[in-house]
Amino acid sequence: MITLLYILTGLAFACVVITLIMGSVAMSKKDEASRKKSNDWMWRRIYAQVAAILLLALTVYMRSKGA
Numbered sequence: 695m696i697t698l699l700y701i702l703t704g705l706a707f708a709c710v711v712i713t714l715i716m717g718s719v720a721m722s723k724k725d726e727a728s729r730k731k732s733n734d735w736m737w738r739r740i741y742a743q744v745a746a747i748l749l750l751a752l753t754v755y756m757r758s759k760g761a
Contacts, residue, residue: 699753706746713739 717735720728 696753696756699749699756703746703749703753706742706749709742710739710746713742 713735717732717739720732720735722728
């Protein structure tokens with residue numbers, strides 16, 4: 695169980711990094727469509743960060759309980 699949480703937490707952190715990069719790339723263009731796309735990527739990053747923090751907290755909790 696703890697191994698699965700480690701993997702999911704790592705994937706969540708990777709997702710945060712990927713969405714940050716994609717949002718930054720979209721932000722580098724100056725047209726309106728790119729601005730909308732950048733905004734969408736940044737919202738995805740926020741959702742990914744919430745998931746990563748929750749998974750990290752769950753992982754720490756499970757590890758402290760010895761599971």
